[in-house]
Amino acid sequence: MRDYLSTLERFLVTYRYCKLNVSRMDESIKITTACQQVQCHECGYLVEVPPLVHRQRAQCPRCHYVITTYYQNMVQKLVAFSLAALVLMIAALSFNFLSFSANGQYHSINIFSSIESLADNDYMALAILQSAVILVLPLTILFCLLYLLIPVLFGKKPQHAATLLKVIFALRAWTMVEIFLVAVLVSLVKIMSMADIGIGLSFYAYALFAICMTYTLMYMDEHQMYLTTSCALPKVHxxxxxxxxxxxxxxxxxxxxxxxxxxxxxxxxxxxxxxxxxxxxxxxxxxxxxxxxxxxxxxxxxxxxxxxxxxxxxxxxxxxxxxxxxxxxxxxxxxxxxxxxxxxxxxxxxxxxxxxxxxxxxxxxxxxxxxxxxxxxxxxxxxxxxxxxxxxxxxxxxxxxx
The missing domain is CATH 1.20.140 (Butyryl-CoA Dehydrogenase, subunit A; domain 3)
Structure with a gap:
């Protein structure tokens, strides 16, 4: 009888230990352990989202809108790409971006001078727009992501998460980092026959920043982000x-x-x-x-x-x-x-x-x-x-x- 009680006691201790470890699991793993009823953003249909595995996605059965895609270790990937993007943006703002020389004349620019030139030519609206879509809005998204997800890594709930998530997903459509990079390449082709073109370190840093920003937006799934930060899913009104x-x-x-x-x-x-x-x-x-x-x-x-x-x-x-x-x-x-x-x-x-x-x-x-x-x-x-x-x-x- 004493041996039986000792065995039962060891079992209860082991059960409590396993239960404690499960409760400390990463929030991204918890997301896949229960079904969630979600309203489709595009048609308003109520969808039951089942547990998902890595790279598996849930679609609305009526309009085929992709409601969510689950990525394993999503939080860690978003934090890593966001930090890398911030470092690369600092490097992109620190050096020359492009240089142009013709007939003994030389002129170089950085990202800020590109915006200043539009303002100097009385095109302040275009200057504000360019600074917003290639600098301000991407940096705002990155800072908001880090503010939300770094506490999640340490098992804490971030403050003002619901408001910041609304800001992030409202701004996501207006970031145009990759479009600006393609425009730079088009510009180089257009003027390559006119003069000698020099590519500065900022160009390479910004190109890498665009890659990191693209991966950040790719892993930033709205449904998973709300669940990860322990926020109630927004209703489609x-x-x-x-x-x-x-x-x-x-x-x-x-x-x-x-x-x-x-x-x-x-x-x-x-x-x-x-x-x-x-x-x-x-x-x-x-x-x-x-x-x-x-x-x-x-x-x-x-x-x-x-x-x-x-x-x-x-x-x-x-x-x-x-x-x-x-x-x-x-x-x-x-x-x-x-x-x-x-x-x-x-x-x-x-x-x-x-x-x-x-x-x-x-x-x-x-x-x-x-x-x-x-x-x-x-x-x-x-x-x-x-x-x-x-x-x-x-x-x-x-x-x-x-």
Whole structure:
């Protein structure tokens, strides 16, 4: 009897020890141990999310929206990539970014001087926009992530987590780090035949920063982040009224269409060579690149600056009209079209960034200088307004009859 009691006592001690270790497990592992009822963000359908394994994702059975993707050790990966991105951004701001030399004249820039050049040319709106989407917003996301996740690593609950998560996921769509990097490469191809181009250490640091930022955004799953920080999952609320969403989307789309006309007819930049002003439109720049033999770059600019804005305007107009007329068919096709416009919308900013880089880099006085045109501001407004139109469009109206 005494041996039996001793064995039972050892079993209870072992059970308490195992239970204590399980309670101290990483929060990301706890996420997969119970089903969660989640409301689909795009159609409002209630979905039961089962336990997931590494890289497994849960989709809405009605609209096929990816509700969540589970990554093992998500917290550790996000902290590592966020810290690496911050270090690389500091390095990117500390050295020269690009240099330009022609006819004995030399000019170099860093990231800050690129923004200052736009402000000096009375384009303060573009300067503020560029500083926001390539510096301020990405850094805000990184600092918020570290503030939230470092306490989680030590088993503590971060304060103000719900508010900061809303800020992070609201800003995520407006970060354009990778787009700016592609614009730099396009700019180098455009001016490579004019003069000698030097690439500074900041360029390589910013390229690595863009990679780390991309991985950070990839692992930053909204559903998992709310569970990791022990916050209640946000509920998907309907708009105040369907007509409000439809009218707001129409207003943004019509304004975008009106601004698209001067964006393509007015010069997007002016090239001053020995006092001779050569204005260039978006389509004119594409034609020039094509004649120079830069076919891939010409194709990128043509698709990003002409095809994508027109396609996005047409698709959003069709979607908004379909919900206003209460069409019942092709729901999945309309959802795919909406996701396509939401994905490609930001990439139209390539041409605006190209102009900003050329303006800041090529400033050689009377020999050669480049200045922004009014079309740059108009085209930038088109991109922003179409992005806002996609946000204001209520995708749940597509499924309102179900």
């Amino acid at each position: 309907k708009r105040h009224s369907p007509s409000h969403s439809i009218q707001a989307t129409w207003a943004l789309l019509l304004t975008s269409i009106l601004l698209y006309v001067p964006a393509n007819t007015l010069p997007i930049m002016h090239t001053d060579i020995l006092g001779d002003d050569e204005p260039s439109t978006i389509l004119g720049g594409v034609i020039t690149l094509w004649k120079m033999g830069s076919y891939p770059i010409a194709a990128i600019i043509f698709i990003a600056s002409i095809v994508v804005p027109v396609a996005k305007l047409c698709i959003l107009c069709w979607l908004n009209f379909s919900v206003q007329a209460q069409f019942a068919g092709r729901k999945k096709t309309r959802m795919i079209s909406y996701r396509f416009t939401e994905f490609i919308g930001r990439w139209s900013m390539i041409d605006v960034f190209v102009v900003a880089i050329l303006v800041s880099l090529i400033q050689l006085g009377n020999i050669m200088s480049i200045y922004p045109g009014y079309a740059a501001l108009a085209f930038c407004s088109v991109v922003i307004l179409t992005m806002l139109a996609a946000i204001s469009f209520d995708t749940k109206l597509i499924w309102s009859d179900q």
